[in-house]
Amino acid sequence: MVFVENGHRLSVYRDHGGYKSLQKAVGMAPADVIEEVKASALRGRGGAGFPTGMKWSFVPKDSPKAKYVVCNADESEPGSFKDRYLMERDPHALIEGMTIAGWALGSNTGYVYGRGEYRYLLDIMDVAIAEAREAGMLGKNIFGSGFDYDLHTHTGAGAYICGEETALLSSLEGYRGHPRMKPPFPAVEGLYASPTVVNNVETFTSVPQIIEMGGIAWRDLGTEKSGGTKLWSISGHVKKPGVYELPMGYADMEKFIMEDCGGMLRDDKKLKAVIPGGSSVYVMNAGQIIGQNVTLDYEGLVAAGSSLGTGGMIVMDETVDIVESTKNLSEFYKHESCGWCTPCREGTDWLVKIFDRITSGGGRPEDVQLMLDIADNIEGKSFCPLGDAAAWPVQSAIKQFPDDFKKWIVNGAASNGHVVEANM
Amino acid sequence: MATATPTSFTDQVAVSDEVAEFSPAVVEEMRSHLTKYPADRTRSALIPLLFVIQRERGWVDNAGVNFLAKFLDLEVTDVWETATFYTMFNLRPVGRHHIQICKTLSCRIMGEPEITDHICSKLGIHPGETTEDGRFTVTMVECLGSCGTAPMMQIGFDYYENLTKESVDKILEDCN
Ligand SMILES: Cc1cc2nc3c(=O)[nH]c(=O)nc-3n(C[C@H](O)[C@H](O)[C@H](O)COP(=O)(O)O)c2cc1C
Ligand code: SF4
Ligand code: FES
Numbered sequence: 039m040v041f042v043e044n045g046h047r048l049s050v051y052r053d054h055g056g057y058k059s060l061q062k063a064v065g066m067a068p069a070d071v072i073e074e075v076k077a078s079a080l081r082g083r084g085g086a087g088f089p090t091g092m093k094w095s096f097v098p099k100d101s102p103k104a105k106y107v108v109c110n111a112d113e114s115e116p117g118s119f120k121d122r123y124l125m126e127r128d129p130h131a132l133i134e135g136m137t138i139a140g141w142a143l144g145s146n147t148g149y150v151y152g153r154g155e156y157r158y159l160l161d162i163m164d165v166a167i168a169e170a171r172e173a174g175m176l177g178k179n180i181f182g183s184g185f186d187y188d189l190h191t192h193t194g195a196g197a198y199i200c201g202e203e204t205a206l207l208s209s210l211e212g213y214r215g216h217p218r219m220k221p222p223f224p225a226v227e228g229l230y231a232s233p234t235v236v237n238n239v240e241t242f243t244s245v246p247q248i249i250e251m252g253g254i255a256w257r258d259l260g261t262e263k264s265g266g267t268k269l270w271s272i273s274g275h276v277k278k279p280g281v282y283e284l285p286m287g288y289a290d291m292e293k294f295i296m297e298d299c300g301g302m303l304r305d306d307k308k309l310k311a312v313i314p315g316g317s318s319v320y321v322m323n324a325g326q327i328i329g330q331n332v333t334l335d336y337e338g339l340v341a342a343g344s345s346l347g348t349g350g351m352i353v354m355d356e357t358v359d360i361v362e363s364t365k366n367l368s369e370f371y372k373h374e375s376c377g378w379c380t381p382c383r384e385g386t387d388w389l390v391k392i393f394d395r396i397t398s399g400g401g402r403p404e405d406v407q408l409m410l411d412i413a414d415n416i417e418g419k420s421f422c423p424l425g426d427a428a429a430w431p432v433q434s435a436i437k438q439f440p441d442d443f444k445k446w447i448v449n450g451a452a453s454n455g456h457v458v459e460a461n462m
Numbered sequence: 463m464a465t466a467t468p469t470s471f472t473d474q475v476a477v478s479d480e481v482a483e484f485s486p487a488v489v490e491e492m493r494s495h496l497t498k499y500p501a502d503r504t505r506s507a508l509i510p511l512l513f514v515i516q517r518e519r520g521w522v523d524n525a526g527v528n529f530l531a532k533f534l535d536l537e538v539t540d541v542w543e544t545a546t547f548y549t550m551f552n553l554r555p556v557g558r559h560h561i562q563i564c565k566t567l568s569c570r571i572m573g574e575p576e577i578t579d580h581i582c583s584k585l586g587i588h589p590g591e592t593t594e595d596g597r598f599t600v601t602m603v604e605c606l607g608s609c610g611t612a613p614m615m616q617i618g619f620d621y622y623e624n625l626t627k628e629s630v631d632k633i634l635e636d637c638n
Contacts, residue, residue, distance in 0.1 A: 104500075116566045116605040149498075154513070154550045155606050157619040190498040195509050195548035198604065212505035214547035230503055273568040273609035280610045317567065317605075352609070358571055366567050370604050376547075 046162060048169040051130040057175050059246035063138045064183035071142040075245065077253025079265030083120075084110050084201070084238030085316065085348045086423075087336055094235060096225035097143050103232040107139045107148035108210065108224075111239050112194055112201035114153055115316035116370060117350030120269040121239035123281045125152075125159040128243060129166035133189060135242030137176065138249060140187040143235055147188060151206055154195040163191050198374035202422050203236040204228075205376065216378045217422035240269055260286025264335035268346075270294075274353035275303040284334055291332035291342070295353060307355040311439070314339055315347020317367050318427035320434035321360070344434075360439035361446050364431055365393035371428035379421035385412050386428050401447040406436055481532065482525035488518060492533065504534050508544050512551055521552040549603070557592045557599035559637045562616045565602045568609035573625075577613050578602070580627045584634065597637070 044050045051057070063071050076091030097105060109132065113121040125132060136148045152160045167189050170176045178186045192210055194200045200209045204218035207229050228234025244266060248256045257265035264286035273279045277300025288294065295301070295312070302309060309324045322344050326332070332342040339346045354363060372386035389412055392405050409432055417429035436443060484492070492511055499506040508530070515526035522545050531538045545551045552560075563569075563578050578600075582588055585598050592599040608614040611623035622633055 113607050114605060117568060117609050119607040119609055122607045153607070154509075154548070155616060155619070158621070192498070192506070193510055193513065195512065196550035196603075197548050209509065210506060211503065212508035212544060214544055230500065271610060273612060274571060279612075313567075350609070352568055354571060363567055363571065366565075366570050370566055373604055 045127050046129050046166060048130060048166070048173060048175075051128075055250070056130050056246075057134055059249035060134050060137055060141075060175065061181045063249050064141050064181050064185050068142045068144060071138065071249065074248055074253040075142070077257065078244075078248045079253075079257040079260070079263065080241065080244055080248060081264065081336065082238055083240035083244070083268070083348070084203075085115065085318065087346065090237060090241055093225060093237070094139070094142060096223065097233045097235060098226060099144065101233050104147065104230075105143055105145035106229045106232060106234040107136050107143060107145045108203075108206070108229060108234055108236045109136055109148065109150040109239060109242055110201060110203060110206060110236050111150050111152040111156065111159070112198075112206060113156070113239070113348075114198040114201050114374075115318060115348050115350055116367065117271060117273060117313060117316045117352040118348040119271045119273075120281050120349065122156065122159060123269070124239050124243050125156070125163060129163050130170065131243040131246055132163070132239055133166060133170050133176065135245035136189060137180070137187050138245050139235060139237070139242065141183075141185055143233075145235075146186050148190070149210060149229075150189065150191045151200075151210055152191060152193055153200070154193050157193065160191045160193055167191070197376070198370075199376040199422075199424060202424065205422070206236065207234065214376075216376055217424075261335055261337075263337060268334070268349055270334070270349045270351055272299050272351045272353065274351075275307065275309075275355040275358075276300055276353050277303055286335040287338070288334040289331060291327050291334055291338075292329070294334060295327070295351075299353075302353075302355055304355065307357060309353070310356045310358055311354040311360060311363070313352040313354075313431075314344050314349075316350035317352070317370065317431060319347040320344040320430055321364075321438060322434075323438040326438070360435050360442040361393070361396060364435040365390070365397060367431045368393055368428070371424065375424065375428070379425070381416045382420040382422075382425040382428060385416035385420075385425070388412050389428070389432060396443075396446050396450065399450040401450040403447055405447065406440075406443050410436060478524055480525040480528065482515070482519060482523070482529040484518060484529070488514065505536060505540075508534060508536075508541065509548070512541075512545055512548075516551060521555045555592075555596075556601075557597050559598050559617050561598060561600045562603040562606070563589070563600065564604070564606050564608065564612070564614050564616075566605035566609075568605070569612040569614060572612035574613040576627070577615070577625050577630060580630055581615075581634070584631075598634075 072094050080090045081087040082090055111121055150163055176188055197215045199205045200215040202217050205215040209215040224234040224236055260266045267283050267285050270282045311321050311323055313321045326343055332338055336346050368389045372390045375382045375386045377383045392409055413429035413432045416425045495507040495510045496504050511530055516522050519526045527541045531541050585593050587593055589600050589602045608623050613625045614623040
């Protein structure tokens with residue numbers, strides 16, 4: 039990814055062609071803008087991967103209510119830190135993308151909802167918004183088109199669940215961050231019960247490029263089904279962690295980790311596990327990656343047994359115990375469960391309790407099956423997808439790393455004076 | 463000796479009717495938040511305003527909440543309902559420097575436990591506690607979006623990344 043020095047300043051952004059796409063877009067019919075986004079095959083970068091053009095087309099054109107454009111800058115998925123880079127270094131691309139969305143959707147107001155801890159980024163956004171307003175890229179009659187649009191930042195206050203789009207809207211209205219029943223979907227009844235589009239930071243910042251290049255050309259940077267490029271946040275045991283931009287369909291995952299990211303942090307330690315898409319996707323073992331030609335796109339990661347998620351890749355070497363790493367994530371989900379529905383609130387608590395028992399040496403042979411049963415009672419039975427996100431790490435860890443669980447349970451039982459044959 | 467930092471709202475049941483007062487400049491700042499939202503949707507400003515209360519009063523206290531309820535024409539319980547949901551609102555006083563160490567996976571495997579031990583033994587407190595002189599509170603928090611520069615912590619709103627014991631020593635020295 040090329041970041042230009044001082045790219046957060048309006049003058050620098052404009053020198054590099056910034057806001058030309060907005061100017062172009064307001065000269066197009068809104069429906070044509072949506073068509074370009076559809077043609078680009080852009081899928082939402084917030085984790086769920088929903089086609090952006092299609093989402094935009096769900097907003098009713100004839101609604102008498104005000105319409106809203108909301109940027110999801112809550113980025114709290116463990117392993118993901120790409121939106122932070124974008125807002126820090128390219129805030130005007132976000133403003134431009136949201137303003138183009140405003141034109142396409144017939145909205146005059148947008149909000150950037152940032153997690154509370156991202157205060158300094160919201161300050162950067164506020165400065166950029168003020169610059170854009172001053173220069174007439176926001177406000178009344180943008181580029182002489184008669185289109186009025188303004189943007190505001192809004193802060194959350196520490197709650198992963200507020201990244202879920204309906205919880206985000208509750209929070210933006212000043213309430214607790216509880217998810218809402220869908221349908222109605224936000225496109226029909228979102229913020230203030232008005233039609234609302236919620237997209238991720240990276241999704242919006244892709245839009246100016248799409249308008250500039252044309253949807254098809256942007257799509258062809260990637261593959262037919264996974265269009266464009268994608269930002270990967272990579273952390274853990276590699277030499278060069280950070281944010282990388284790769285074309286969708288990049289071949290392959292092993293090369294990315296072992297060459298582009300500098301390989302394993304410690305040369306004498308082997309790769310053990312990778313969580314490729316932020317904590318909420320299936321963990322993969324090294325055998326699913328090494329020599330497997332896993333392409334980095336939606337389809338490639340599903341075929342390899344996981345999913346793309348937010349592209350937050352966590353790399354673990356052989357020093358990591360998967361029972362402990364999974365316990366760490368279960369603690370995260372327990373902490374972040376909003377408490378609204380029983381399977382998630384109780385289930386995440388029980389998972390942590392059993393992990394605690396196992397890692398304190400009291401694990402029982404039947405504990406693994408018990409955890410799978412609990413995960414099964416959360417997955418698909420919770421009010422919002424956080425429940426699934428809590429179940430998947432546990433299910434995949436048990437499947438891909440049975441020996442790590444066995445070791446704890448056999449040793450634990452032995453230290454308690456029992457002789458067991460762990461039948462897992 | 464350290465004082466625990468309870469986070470429970472029920473610690474505050476000794477509610478009073480006291481209403482906090484703020485300087486005209488702060489009230490003006492609060493008003494400026496309202497302009498972002500439709501005139502009949504001022505509750506939207508509640509979270510941003512709770513941050514102003516926390517900054518001005520050191521924590522989200524009863525008198526501050528009473529002020530906000532009046533300011534936004536809400537019930538006091540509406541304000542508490544929201545304030546108690548979000549982990550960033552301190553429902554008890556915290557130290558002048560609120561150290562928030564990320565304990566989530568990437569930080570955990572990149573050396574967070576040693577950093578936490580180092581900080582806590584230096585300050586003589588456990589996570590969740592405040593030093594007796596009121597300077598420092600240490601809290602363990604979940605992922606802060608710095609996984610690529612782990613281990614990391616936030617003090618107040620400032621990020622400190624790629625922590626080592628040496629860099630932590632320097633950072634703590636610079637906290638007055
Ligand atoms: C528990 C949970 C947390 C989420 N966190 C985020 C987040 O931090 N940022 C984000 O963009 N999307 C997040 N999402 C996905 C959003 O619900 C929504 O799908 C997304 O913002 C839509 O934007 P997109 O289509 O551009 O991806 C989260 C979803 C769930 C269930
Ligand atoms: S699944 Fe969890 S986070 Fe989602 S509504 Fe239920 S309790 Fe809340
Ligand atoms: S895991 Fe610590 S910042 Fe993400």
